[in-house]
Amino acid sequence: DSGVTQTPKHLITATGQRVTLRCSPRSGDLSVYWYQQSLDQGLQFLIQYYNGEERAKGNILERFSAQQFPDLHSELNLSSLELGDSALYFCASSVLEQETQYFGPGTRLLVL
């Protein structure tokens, strides 16, 4: 158990819908990262927050957005969902930006 929690574990929704994925970092960790793992793309970095501020962006679609709240939990919002958004979404956290990242168990999203 890494100490990073993610909810929900599974999510099934329809195309065009919007969903919110939630991540609680390890106690004391200030930085949160989101990754997407799909069958054809592998594990890809989406976005990073540090103490509430966006720090880095990867291959995140404009339909996707994220934020980190004052209590340091983070949410990833996916809107106008397409079939291709079906994937595992992982959250990771680290104490500081340069430190080791620890991953949560992920949310499996299925878009029908």
Place this chain on the structure above:
Amino acid sequence: DAKTTQPTSMDCAEGRAANLPCNHSTISGNEYVYWYRQIHSQGPQYIIHGLKNNETNEMASLIITEDRKSSTLILPHATLRDTAVYYCIVRVRSGSRLTFGEGTQLTVNP
């Protein structure tokens, strides 16, 4: 971040040492070598990391060549639960993202 090359798959007998190689010939002086593993769609699990010295923890040992162009992750006594995809990642310590490649599928056989 430097690119890494790993074998696609490896097999190991239970109880034997598993040695997983990684080439990172373009590594820079300020880049660390990180190893993670992912057991069947679970979240990636941190194993170990190092800069230039060999490192050991309760999970594994990391051997980095003197020129730093390659490294080997050693699981000293592999068990069936070590069956996973192992990712070697080279990362600037101050960088944010982890760049995952294809990794090595390690299968530990009874």
